[in-house]
Amino acid sequence: MLHFAYKYGGDFEGCLLANANAGGENVARGHTLGALLGCTFGASRIPKHLKEGLVNSANSAKDIDAFVKVISPPSTGSPL
Secondary structure (H helix, E strand, C coil): CHHHHHHHCCCHHHHHHHHHHHCCCHHHHHHHHHHHHHHHHCHHHCCHHHHHCCCCHHHHHHHHHHHHHHHCCCCCCCCC
16 A cells, blocks of 8 residues: 555546456455545545546535534644
8 A cells, every 4th residue: 555655646646546457366456545645645636537527426515514613623723
C-alpha cells in the first residue's frame, strides 16, 4: 500500500486506478489509500467526476460535511 501512496501520491485517480489494476486485496487497500490521500490533500484534490459519479453523491457529501463539523474543534481565532 505504501508503494502506491509513494509512487502515485500526487495523482489521486492514478493511485487508485493502479491499485485496482494490481488485484489482490485491492478493495481494502483502495479504501485505505483513498482515506490517506483524501486526508493528505483534501477533498478539493479528488477529481470531481469520481465524487459526482457515485450513486447518491449529494447525500454522501452532506453526511461527510456533517461528520467533519462534528469532529472539527471549535475555532478560537488563535492560529495555534
